Amino acid sequence: MGKFIFITGGVVSSLGKGIAAASIGKLLEARGLKTTIIKCDPYLNVDPGTMNPFQHGEVYVTDDGAETDLDLGHYERFTKAYITKDSNITTGKIYYSVITKERRGDYLGKTVQIIPHITDEIKKSIIKASKAKDVDVTIVEIGGTVGDIESLPFLEAIRQLRWELGVNYALNIHVTLLPYIRSAGEQKTKPTQHSVGRLREIGLTADILLCRTERRITKEQRDKIALFCNVDKESVVEASDVKHIYEVPIALKKEGLDDLILKKLNIKRDDKDLKDWRNLVLKRLKSPQKDIKIAVVGKYIALPDAYKSIYEALVHGGIANNARVDIVKVDSQDFEKRSLASKLKDVSGILIPGGFGDRGIEGKIKAVKYARENNIPFFGICLGMQVATIEFARNVVGLKGANSTEFDVDTKNPVISLLEEQKEVHDMGASMRLGSYPCKLSEKTLSYKAYKKESIAERHRHRYEFNNIYKESFIEKGMTFSGVNPEKNLVEIIELKKHPWFVACQFHPEFKSKPDKSHPLFKNFIAAALEYKNKKDK
Numbered sequence: 001m002g003k004f005i006f007i008t009g010g011v012v013s014s015l016g017k018g019i020a021a022a023s024i025g026k027l028l029e030a031r032g033l034k035t036t037i038i039k040c041d042p043y044l045n046v047d048p049g050t051m052n053p054f055q056h057g058e059v060y061v062t063d064d065g066a067e068t069d070l071d072l073g074h075y076e077r078f079t080k081a082y083i084t085k086d087s088n089i090t091t092g093k094i095y096y097s098v099i100t101k102e103r104r105g106d107y108l109g110k111t112v113q114i115i116p117h118i119t120d121e122i123k124k125s126i127i128k129a130s131k132a133k134d135v136d137v138t139i140v141e142i143g144g145t146v147g148d149i150e151s152l153p154f155l156e157a158i159r160q161l162r163w164e165l166g167v168n169y170a171l172n173i174h175v176t177l178l179p180y181i182r183s184a185g186e187q188k189t190k191p192t193q194h195s196v197g198r199l200r201e202i203g204l205t206a207d208i209l210l211c212r213t214e215r216r217i218t219k220e221q222r223d224k225i226a227l228f229c230n231v232d233k234e235s236v237v238e239a240s241d242v243k244h245i246y247e248v249p250i251a252l253k254k255e256g257l258d259d260l261i262l263k264k265l266n267i268k269r270d271d272k273d274l275k276d277w278r279n280l281v282l283k284r285l286k287s288p289q290k291d292i293k294i295a296v297v298g299k300y301i302a303l304p305d306a307y308k309s310i311y312e313a314l315v316h317g318g319i320a321n322n323a324r325v326d327i328v329k330v331d332s333q334d335f336e337k338r339s340l341a342s343k344l345k346d347v348s349g350i351l352i353p354g355g356f357g358d359r360g361i362e363g364k365i366k367a368v369k370y371a372r373e374n375n376i377p378f379f380g381i382c383l384g385m386q387v388a389t390i391e392f393a394r395n396v397v398g399l400k401g402a403n404s405t406e407f408d409v410d411t412k413n414p415v416i417s418l419l420e421e422q423k424e425v426h427d428m429g430a431s432m433r434l435g436s437y438p439c440k441l442s443e444k445t446l447s448y449k450a451y452k453k454e455s456i457a458e459r460h461r462h463r464y465e466f467n468n469i470y471k472e473s474f475i476e477k478g479m480t481f482s483g484v485n486p487e488k489n490l491v492e493i494i495e496l497k498k499h500p501w502f503v504a505c506q507f508h509p510e511f512k513s514k515p516d517k518s519h520p521l522f523k524n525f526i527a528a529a530l531e532y533k534n535k536k537d538k
């Protein structure tokens with residue numbers, strides 16, 4: 001049986017527990033341990049797939065087609081761990097399973113209760129996910145903040161698990177905040193004391209306190225926190241703000257967090273430097289030689305988390321090209337009626353990400369037209385491919401009113417539409433093409449040039465598809481269908497012949513990009529943008 005690290009949060013939300021968990025995974029991996037993560041989300045939705053990105057941020061999709069919390073994206077980007085549908089446990093999922101069992105009569109007439117039935121189900125799900133991955137250490141992040149009513153069953157479940165697993169097999173890292181009160185010129189430890197107190201009330205202790213701070217922790221503060229929170233002084237670990245999330249593992253290593261965890265879990269491994277990662281962060285991420293402006297045109301621009309993986313993948317593409325990517329966020333709704341030209345005139349690449357619903361669609365179509373006509377590198381992703389198709393249909397092929405049936409069910413030219421088999425599905429939670437599907441690339445295309453191979457597999461999350469009856473007329477006008485799903489003959493990637501770099505894909509490449517291994521399409525998109533900029537500057 002592997003060992004467990006439970007991560008809880010105190011004082012306020014948004015302390016970066018997910019980044020902390022991913023960084024801990026990175027540090028343990030560097031020490032030769034195999035790790036995985038489980039994210040427990042205390043909401044009643046079965047998964048975040050049906051939630052508005054404004055509320056929840058991006059929905060991260062796994063290879064096996066689960067719609068999960070975006071924290072799992074951080075984990076895949078920071079580590080080699082393989083994330084699956086079992087990696088995200090929600091209250092909704094747990095209740096769904098318990099109630100299904102109750103209806104089936106599995107509980108043999110017993111009264112079904114939060115303790116033990118809900119907590120047992122949580123424990124079983126955690127153990128199952130951990131065992132399936134056959135890892136040395138499973139990191140379990142409990143969403144929310146200690147003191148929330150809704151996270152109580154999860155905290156009770158980990159209290160029981162810790163007790164059952166025993167010393168050296170489980171530890172609790174509590175991520176907390178030391179707020180700095182400017183007018184008093186002081187960093188306060190009291191909220192942390194209270195939050196550890198809340199943990200104690202429910203029978204949990206903190207083994208390590210990861211203290212988020214703006215300023216250094218003084219010796220006096222460390223002593224005070226240790227004394228009042230029942231932890232040893234070395235277990236009060238400073239986690240100060242850093243400029244970039246990829247610096248966090250380096251900062252935590254400097255504080256000796258990996259040694260501390262190994263000691264508490266009684267695991268012996270040689271120390272390893274994070275040399276490659278350090279190089280990547282300090283040289284290629286923080287002081288690159290070039291810079292480039294890329295526009296992201298979407299409707300959830302106001303919320304940084306809504307396009308998390310897209311923004312990260314652009315940064316990775318920058319790292320691979322020794323360039324800092326400056327992202328210009330363009331709200332497509334603002335440009336439905338007015339021209340985009342002034343907003344886009346300084347950018348060297350335009351990306352349109354995924355999305356649902358017709359808000360802002362005409363603004364996106366305008367952005368495609370601008371990129372196509374001005375030879376600006378263009379990258380369309382999922383809905384981005386669909387709007388690129390609509391734009392081409394209307395303005396190049398001459399199909400009047402061409403649209404997706406998602407936005408106009410009665411359109412005369414449904415260039416994007418549902419597959420026959422999907423038309424009968426009415427359950428929003430499970431009607432999409434989700435997860436990894438194969439794609440075959442044609443040689444001598446930009447896509448083939450990027451991937452350098454014929455067979456690829458990428459993650460999907462959409463309902464609508466390119467309508468194959470329009471294929472021939474599009475080819476005649478200069479579109480190339482460079483990637484196709486070999487089983488169902490579905491269009492996966494489109495390109496334009498008369499354009500330096502115009503690529504749009506039906507899948508989501510952003511989910512498979514990592515800082516030290518940029519996704520090939522993002523890498524080549526940024527390369528094309530740099531080339532465009534060079535030419536323009538001459």
Ligand code: GLN
Nearest residue numbers: 354355382383462463464
């Ligand atoms: N709304 C589109 C569809 O369902 C695109 C989805 C997306 O971009 N993820 O097909």
